[in-house]
Amino acid sequence: MQYPSPLQPATLIKRYKRFLTDVILENGEAVTIHCANTGAMTGCGDPGDTIWYSTSDNPKRKYSRSWELTEKANGDMICINTMRANQLAKEAIASAAIAQLTGYEHLTTEVKYGNENSRIDILLDDPTLGKCYIEVKSASLLENDCGYFPDTVSVRGQKHLRELMAVKKNGHRAVLLFVVQHTGIKTLKPAKHLDSDYSDLVKQAINQGVEVFAYASTIETDNISLVEQISFNCD
Structure with missing residues (x-):
C-alpha cells in the first residue's frame, strides 16, 4: 500500500x-x-x-x-491509523501474499452477516472452495518484547469472535487475521491481562475451528505491506 x-x-x-x-x-x-x-x-x-x-x-x-x-x-x-489494516489485508489477499487465503474467485468487503448486526471485513467466495469470512484486526501493542491484542477491553472484538464461531458452525470457513502494525512485534498473544473475556473467546474459537493468522508489516514513510507470518500463541 x-x-x-x-x-x-x-x-x-x-x-x-x-x-x-x-x-x-x-x-x-x-x-x-x-x-x-x-x-x-x-x-x-x-x-x-x-x-x-x-x-x-x-x-x-x-x-x-x-x-x-x-x-x-x-x-x-x-x-496508528487502524483503517490501514483492512486496506493491507485486502491488498495482500488480492496479490496472493497470504498463502492460506489464495485460490478464491471473488473478494468483497463490508458484507452484512451474523446474528449480532455485524459486517465482515472481507468475504472470499469460490464455486469450489466455498465462502471464507475474514475479520481483520490491527495489532500495535508491544509490552515486554511481546505483541498483544486488544489494547483495552474490546466488546466489539468479543462480538466478532462469537460471529466467527457461528459462521464455522454453519459450515463456512472463518478466519481471524491480525495485521501487525508495529515493527517491534515478533510474536502475538491475546491480551488476557487487559481483556480476559476476549482471550477466553479466542481459545474457544480456535477449538471450534476458527483459523487465526498474524502477519507482520514492513512500515516505511512511503508504503506499508504485509511481509511474513508470525506466531500467535494463546498460552
Whole structure:
C-alpha cells in the first residue's frame, strides 16, 4: 500500500479527546491534526516522538492533516491509523501474499452477516472452495518484547469472535487475521491481562475451528505491506 502523497514529519506534543493530536511541524508551528485511532494506543505515541502525517485536499475536512505513523527512538515504526489494516489485508489477499487465503474467485468487503448486526471485513467466495469470512484486526501493542491484542477491553472484538464461531458452525470457513502494525512485534498473544473475556473467546474459537493468522508489516514513510507470518500463541 502506497500513500497517495508523501508523508511529512512532526513532533508529537499530545493526543487528546481520542481524535485530536497537537504536534510541532518542521517549521516550528504548533498545529492540531486528526488521529484516526480510537483505541488506547499504549506505547504508540509519547510526547517528543516523531510522527508522520498525511494531508487531505478535501475542503470539507476541519483538520486536513492525519497522523499515520509513529517513529520511536529505537527505530520501531508503528502505523496508528487502524483503517490501514483492512486496506493491507485486502491488498495482500488480492496479490496472493497470504498463502492460506489464495485460490478464491471473488473478494468483497463490508458484507452484512451474523446474528449480532455485524459486517465482515472481507468475504472470499469460490464455486469450489466455498465462502471464507475474514475479520481483520490491527495489532500495535508491544509490552515486554511481546505483541498483544486488544489494547483495552474490546466488546466489539468479543462480538466478532462469537460471529466467527457461528459462521464455522454453519459450515463456512472463518478466519481471524491480525495485521501487525508495529515493527517491534515478533510474536502475538491475546491480551488476557487487559481483556480476559476476549482471550477466553479466542481459545474457544480456535477449538471450534476458527483459523487465526498474524502477519507482520514492513512500515516505511512511503508504503506499508504485509511481509511474513508470525506466531500467535494463546498460552
